[in-house]
Amino acid sequence: MKKIFFLLTGFCFLFSGAYALAGTNEVVVGAVTPLTGKLAVYGEGFQQAMLLALDEVNASGGINGKPMKILFEDNNSTSKGSVSGIQKLIAIHKFPVIFGPAASSNFLAVCPIAQDNKVILIGAESAASAISKCGSYVFRVFPSDLGQGKGVAELTDNLGYKEVVLTYVNNDWGVGLAEVFKEQFVKNGGKLIDEFAHDEGKTDYRSEILRIKKESPKAVVNITYIKEGATMLKQAYETGLNTQWLMGSASKSPKMVALAGGAAEGVIGTYPTFSQETPQYRAFKEAWAKKYPGKKMPIFGEYNYDMVKLTAKALKGAKSMSPDDIRAALIKAGKGYIGVTGDKTFDANGDISATYGRWTVKGGKIGDYKK
Amino acid sequence: MTYYAQLVLNGVIAGSIYALFAVGLTMVYGVFRFINFAHGELIAWGAYLVLLLINPPFSVPLYLAVLPALLVTMAIGVGQDRYVYQPLIHGNRITLLIASIGVSYLLRNTIRLIWGSDLMTYGIRPVRGIQFAGLSITPTQILMIGAAVFFLGALYFLLTRTILGKSLRAVADNMELAAIMGINMKKVSLTVWILASLFAGAGGFLLALDTNLEPMMGMTNMIKAFAAVLLGGAGNVWGALVGGLFIGIAENVGVAFFSPGYKDFISFALIFLLLILRPKGIFGVLAGVR
Numbered sequence: 001m002k003k004i005f006f007l008l009t010g011f012c013f014l015f016s017g018a019y020a021l022a023g024t025n026e027v028v029v030g031a032v033t034p035l036t037g038k039l040a041v042y043g044e045g046f047q048q049a050m051l052l053a054l055d056e057v058n059a060s061g062g063i064n065g066k067p068m069k070i071l072f073e074d075n076n077s078t079s080k081g082s083v084s085g086i087q088k089l090i091a092i093h094k095f096p097v098i099f100g101p102a103a104s105s106n107f108l109a110v111c112p113i114a115q116d117n118k119v120i121l122i123g124a125e126s127a128a129s130a131i132s133k134c135g136s137y138v139f140r141v142f143p144s145d146l147g148q149g150k151g152v153a154e155l156t157d158n159l160g161y162k163e164v165v166l167t168y169v170n171n172d173w174g175v176g177l178a179e180v181f182k183e184q185f186v187k188n189g190g191k192l193i194d195e196f197a198h199d200e201g202k203t204d205y206r207s208e209i210l211r212i213k214k215e216s217p218k219a220v221v222n223i224t225y226i227k228e229g230a231t232m233l234k235q236a237y238e239t240g241l242n243t244q245w246l247m248g249s250a251s252k253s254p255k256m257v258a259l260a261g262g263a264a265e266g267v268i269g270t271y272p273t274f275s276q277e278t279p280q281y282r283a284f285k286e287a288w289a290k291k292y293p294g295k296k297m298p299i300f301g302e303y304n305y306d307m308v309k310l311t312a313k314a315l316k317g318a319k320s321m322s323p324d325d326i327r328a329a330l331i332k333a334g335k336g337y338i339g340v341t342g343d344k345t346f347d348a349n350g351d352i353s354a355t356y357g358r359w360t361v362k363g364g365k366i367g368d369y370k371k
Numbered sequence: 372m373t374y375y376a377q378l379v380l381n382g383v384i385a386g387s388i389y390a391l392f393a394v395g396l397t398m399v400y401g402v403f404r405f406i407n408f409a410h411g412e413l414i415a416w417g418a419y420l421v422l423l424l425i426n427p428p429f430s431v432p433l434y435l436a437v438l439p440a441l442l443v444t445m446a447i448g449v450g451q452d453r454y455v456y457q458p459l460i461h462g463n464r465i466t467l468l469i470a471s472i473g474v475s476y477l478l479r480n481t482i483r484l485i486w487g488s489d490l491m492t493y494g495i496r497p498v499r500g501i502q503f504a505g506l507s508i509t510p511t512q513i514l515m516i517g518a519a520v521f522f523l524g525a526l527y528f529l530l531t532r533t534i535l536g537k538s539l540r541a542v543a544d545n546m547e548l549a550a551i552m553g554i555n556m557k558k559v560s561l562t563v564w565i566l567a568s569l570f571a572g573a574g575g576f577l578l579a580l581d582t583n584l585e586p587m588m589g590m591t592n593m594i595k596a597f598a599a600v601l602l603g604g605a606g607n608v609w610g611a612l613v614g615g616l617f618i619g620i621a622e623n624v625g626v627a628f629f630s631p632g633y634k635d636f637i638s639f640a641l642i643f644l645l646l647i648l649r650p651k652g653i654f655g656v657l658a659g660v661r
Contacts, residue, residue, distance in 0.1 A: 170632045196632065197630055199635075201587075203581075203588065204385065204582060205631075208626070237497045237499070238507070240499055
């Protein structure tokens with residue numbers, strides 16, 4: 001047993017040595033990506049988008065002459081897999097920059113590890129507002145949910161609703177978003193007639209609906225998910241509650257419309273979006289079609305592409321390969337950087353801002369809301 | 372005022388379904404002296420089997436799908452007993468309890484395997500509730516109360532007016548003595564399982580018709596039913612009925628005073644208090660009368 005242990009340790013040293021050597025003539029970045037497990041369907045697309053950006057970086061001279069590489073570590077779509085993946089990338093490979101895993105829960109599991117080890121962690125698909133508090137080494141090229149709270153407040157204001165009932169999912173995400181909404185809405189001169197949290201995953205929200213109905217509000221802001229949103233809309237319809245529902249992006253899904261069975265008609269909501277008319281987007285679309293002919297563009301592929309491109313720009317500008325130098329260079333590189341998904345200027349929390357689109361349900365289909 | 376009346380009405384609707392589940396659970400306990408943790412899965416299977424039948428390749432209309440679905444649910448219930456619980460019946464009660472937890476996992480994950488973890492629906496368009504005196508009730512909800520009244524009424528008739536029902540009560544009272552008196556144990560246990568799965572399956576279908584289907588739906592309702600059983604005194608059929616209604620009304624009316632997010636807290640806090648103050652349930656005094 002002992003012998004095997006020594007042998008294994010020996011191998012580890014050998015490999016880490018090999019990577020350290022390799023590091024001298026190429027720049028390697030780690031990535032924890034869901035290549036197996038329930039998110040694998042998305043993970044493949046993330047990987048392809050990252051590799052597309054990587055090709056472009058290397059075609060235009062790499063990182064100051066050295067080729068850039070990404071070492072993918074599979075996380076089996078779980079938090080556990082993400083933690084062991086990032087530990088491997090940090091402890092064995094000692095990479096200064098790591099692209100974090102998809103799904104907020106997985107990302108949140110690894111962000112303290114990155115922060116403690118002073119390794120830069122960048123996310124391209126995680127939205128939870130809690131990630132903003134991860135620390136100074138954690139960045140996102142994907143808009144935080146926090147912005148959405150403001151987005152919904154502006155929507156409510158623009159539609160002319162001054163008095164609303166607010167309800168939200170009783171978890172970190174829902175409570176955080178509701179706080180942001182409230183602050184912004186009240187600042188704009190709005191008034192909350194009633195506000196309460198609702199539990200996640202229930203099948204009976206009739207008491208909640210009754211509580212709303214008691215106030216007969218003109219509009220209800222409902223910060224919730226697909227299932228909960230659909231159930232509430234359906235039961236509100238059955239109870240005979242006539243009101244304008246305002247929602248966020250987490251419930252924007254054809255599944256929600258299908259589950260609500262017609263009761264979702266007329267709902268208005270916001271969602272983070274970016275223009276598909278920019279030259280950056282067109283270039284990305286062209287490059288994608290060239291590298292992966294006949295393949296559909298993956299969800300969040302644009303964000304993954306931007307993440308790699310922006311990181312390459314930062315690595316080029318960094319004084320050294322130490323995380324602190326790269327961090328400074330990343331903040332500088334992001335300033336005014338317009339990628340496929342828009343402006344990537346980082347704020348103090350390592351978050352970017354986003355523009356918000358509006359969606360509505362019309363004739364059983366989700367479409368853009370136009371006045 | 373109508374607000375509170377509506378809350379009570381909602382409570383009665385929820386409570387009548389809890390009662391259906393609790394009565395089945397407590398009957399099994401009364402005869403076999405163990406809490407069948409897989410009871411919740413019968414609820415879910417009742418609902419999912421209907422879903423199976425109304426979709427291709429069967430595409431049976433909803434009202435025709437209910438009966439075969441309930442028959443299969445009953446077969447699952449009887450099968451649980453025949454292949455898992457009967458071989459273990461002479462062992463420790465804890466063995467049975469643990470076996471039932473195992474059966475519960477097996478049945479629940481079979482649902483996940485076949486239909487996935489996602490939320491499903493029968494795809495029926497919602498209808499506006501019927502309004503009377505400011506109260507609103509949907510046709511499905513009327514059906515829910517109706518079914519509970521029908522099934523529990525039939526049970527009352529069975530237990531008090533038929534030999535089979537009387538022998539069932541005798542077995543619940545003292546299994547060995549009943550066997551000595553020549554009561555057919557096989558017939559009694561078959562009846563108990565059939566009734567328990569029928570109530571669970573029918574309740575599960577109605578619940579899914581009213582809301583949605585998901586693999587965990589059985590588990591959530593099983594916990595409520597378990598609470599109702601405790602409240603009524605384990606093994607006490609009418610206690611379970613009242614316990615179910617009590618929990619349904621308490622958690623719905625509680626919404627008027629607490630945030631709806633604490634709905635479950637209300638019912639469980641009540642159980643907690645009752646267990647401390649009256650460990651034998653509200654009908655503790657009547658212990659032995661079933």
